Amino acid sequence: MENILVIGCAGQIGTELTMALRNIYGNKNVIATDLKEAPSIITETGPFEILDILDREKMRDIVKKYNIDGIVNLAAILSAVGEEYPMLAWNVNMNGLINVFEVAKDENIETILTPSSIAVFGPETPADNTPQETILRPKTMYGITKVAGELLGDYYVDKYNMDIRGLRYPGIISHEALPGGGTTDYAVAIYYDAIKYGKYTSFVKADTRLPMMYMPDCLKGTIQLFQADKENLKHHSDFNMGAMSFSVEEMANSIKKYMPEFEISYEPDFRQDIADTWPNSIDDSAAREEWGWNHEYDLDKMTKDMLFHIKKKFDKGLIK
DSSP states (O other): OOOEEEESTTSHHHHHHHHHHHHHHOGGGEEEEESSOOOHHHHTTSOEEEOOTTOHHHHHHHHHHTTOOEEEEOOOOOHHHHHHSHHHHHIIIIIHHHHHHHHHHHTTOSEEEOOEEGGGOOTTSOSSSBOSSOOOOOSSHHHHHHHHHHHHHHHHHHHHOOOEEOEEEOEEEOSSSOOOSOGGGHHHHHHHHHHHTSEEEESSOTTOEEEEEEHHHHHHHHHHHHHSOGGGOSOOSOEEOOOEEEEHHHHHHHHHHHOTTOEEEEOOOHHHHHHTTSOSOBOOHHHHHHHOOOOOOOHHHHHHHHHHHHHHHHHTTSOO
């Protein structure tokens, strides 16, 4: 691949993934797009275009303008926002994805990566060490669109011999861009509030345990799959990808190792019901076998790094 289009570059993952791809492929060869203006680090280092994923013809024009041969689609309405606006979630997550696949098909795009999520699972799914092949009966519109997106990706692979890849992200934790309306947002907010206030009020219960991943591992795994040899892939649009699982209480205890005065309280809201339908841990052996996935960060190593970087931001006045 020479010229890569990133759709949804301004989100939590998109901001950092765009820069990681530019470090590999060159700034001018990674074209960043989003519905809104992107952070200056993206607009000042390489090409940026305003793009609504629902605008198929503008997407096609951008693909032709920059001779795109690879696409990473990160545009999505996430779980918590999707429950407030379910039809918007369906429209963006499904019709937008169809636009990506149709443009890619028509323009002979080499590789398309479009992430899925642990939201594809539901209460009937085995909660511990959730298998690669298992029951997919989600209870959120976001999860429904992700299941449909996986099936749609595999349909285009089978029918049109396209190279479409996807991986089921767990909760992603980062000190750079703030999250954008997902159920696992607490796993980022807890660190910011620890530095800013010395305390945090969680919107899920203390014993809520979910699969999580630190952003450096997320970026590494995403790029590994994007670059993997197609001949080694038995799966396509639905790889389980795991790293660590922990409860909110265990997160709080990890923070207390570095900030003994930290306090946490709990006021569960509607997001608790969503979290209760998701797995405790993930079996990602297919990803490890087919494209060499492995993770580096555990909870304490991540906590130490998160607190260090967030404190540095506060000290510099970058966040208040």
